[in-house]
Amino acid sequence: LQEQTVSRNWSWMQSHWILLRGSERIERTISHRLYAATEMIDLLTGCGFNQVDIYGDLDGNPYDHTAHRLIVVGRK
Numbered sequence: 001l002q003e004q005t006v007s008r009n010w011s012w013m014q015s016h017w018i019l020l021r022g023s024e025r026i027e028r029t030i031s032h033r034l035y036a037a038t039e040m041i042d043l044l045t046g047c048g049f050n051q052v053d054i055y056g057d058l059d060g061n062p063y064d065h066t067a068h069r070l071i072v073v074g075r076k
Contacts, residue, residue, distance in 0.1 A: 010034060037063055040072045049074035 001018040013034055019026040035043075037054045044052045052074045056067025063070060 037070055037072070040070070044072065044074040049076055051075040
């Protein structure tokens with residue numbers, strides 16, 4: 001079972017997991033920092049990367065409303 005909560009104006013996501021295995025129950029909570037593509041570009045160019053490309057998957061497809069991931073490639 002998994003429950004996700006977004007907080008801090010979409011900058012953090014908290015995932016609460018409950019794993020059931022027979023009579024055993026394990027619970028874990030994990031927090032993830034969320035970044036927008038524009039934030040990643042600013043962070044990488046701010047620390048010296050000359051070129052920053054954004055993709056929506058590992059095949060190099062566009063980062064748009066159909067993207068499943070945010071892939072950032074920075075070059076110095």
